[in-house]
Amino acid sequence: MKILRSSSEAEMILCFLKAEYTSPRFAEDLHAAMAKCHAEPSLILSGDPENAEENALRAEVMGQFRGYGRDEELFRNFPVGEASWVYAELEAEDLRKIRYIDYSYWNEISNGTSCPLDAVENIRADRRIFEVPHDRFLAGEQFLREGGKFPPIVLLWSEKGPYVIVEGHLRMTSYALAPEYFPGTFCYLGTCSQEALKRWNVNYD
Structure with a gap:
C-alpha cells in the first residue's frame, strides 16, 4: 500500500x-x-x-x-473519532490482506475466512448463500473488464492484522473475481487500536 x-x-x-x-x-x-x-x-x-x-x-x-x-x-461499536485516516493506493499483495466485515452472508460466501478471494469459488460455482444470486458481483466484474473504474473503498485496521471493509463489499468481491484490475485501487484507510477494532468487528484477528 x-x-x-x-x-x-x-x-x-x-x-x-x-x-x-x-x-x-x-x-x-x-x-x-x-x-x-x-x-x-x-x-x-x-x-x-x-x-x-x-x-x-x-x-x-x-x-x-x-x-x-x-x-x-x-x-454499532465503531471507533468513531478514534481512528486516524489516510488516503492510499492499494497494491496487488494487499488483496489477500482484505477481509469482509463479520456478517453471516460474508462469512458464508467466503467459507468462513472473510477473504473476498475465497468467495470466488462459490460465486463461480453459483453456490448461493441464503438464496441470494451472484449477479451483482458478476456485473461488477464485467464492469472492470470493460474498463470501468470503481470509487475508493473504505477500510479499517489496527496495524497488527488484515484490513476490514467498512464500505465496498460488492466492489471488493468484483476485484476478487478480476484481481488483475485491483492494483491501483484507491482507499480511505483508518487505523485504530486492536481493542477498538475487535469491539466493532468481533472476529478480527
Missing part, C-alpha cells in the same frame, strides 16, 4: 456516502435519510470535507442512514 496523503473521518464519510448514492441496494435508503435531514444532493455529490457545517450535516445523514454516531447498525 502506498500512503498518498493524510485524510479525516469527515472525508471518509463523504466518500462512503458518494459510493452509496447510486448503489442499487442502498440508494433508496440514503435518499430517504437525506430527505429526513433536509440535505440536498450537492452535500454529497460536490461536498467539501473541509466545511464544518457540511460535515455536521453529512454525519447526521450517515447516522440516519447507517447508524453512524448513534452506535447502531453498521456503526
Whole structure:
C-alpha cells in the first residue's frame, strides 16, 4: 500500500456516502435519510470535507442512514473519532490482506475466512448463500473488464492484522473475481487500536 496523503473521518464519510448514492441496494435508503435531514444532493455529490457545517450535516445523514454516531447498525461499536485516516493506493499483495466485515452472508460466501478471494469459488460455482444470486458481483466484474473504474473503498485496521471493509463489499468481491484490475485501487484507510477494532468487528484477528 502506498500512503498518498493524510485524510479525516469527515472525508471518509463523504466518500462512503458518494459510493452509496447510486448503489442499487442502498440508494433508496440514503435518499430517504437525506430527505429526513433536509440535505440536498450537492452535500454529497460536490461536498467539501473541509466545511464544518457540511460535515455536521453529512454525519447526521450517515447516522440516519447507517447508524453512524448513534452506535447502531453498521456503526454499532465503531471507533468513531478514534481512528486516524489516510488516503492510499492499494497494491496487488494487499488483496489477500482484505477481509469482509463479520456478517453471516460474508462469512458464508467466503467459507468462513472473510477473504473476498475465497468467495470466488462459490460465486463461480453459483453456490448461493441464503438464496441470494451472484449477479451483482458478476456485473461488477464485467464492469472492470470493460474498463470501468470503481470509487475508493473504505477500510479499517489496527496495524497488527488484515484490513476490514467498512464500505465496498460488492466492489471488493468484483476485484476478487478480476484481481488483475485491483492494483491501483484507491482507499480511505483508518487505523485504530486492536481493542477498538475487535469491539466493532468481533472476529478480527
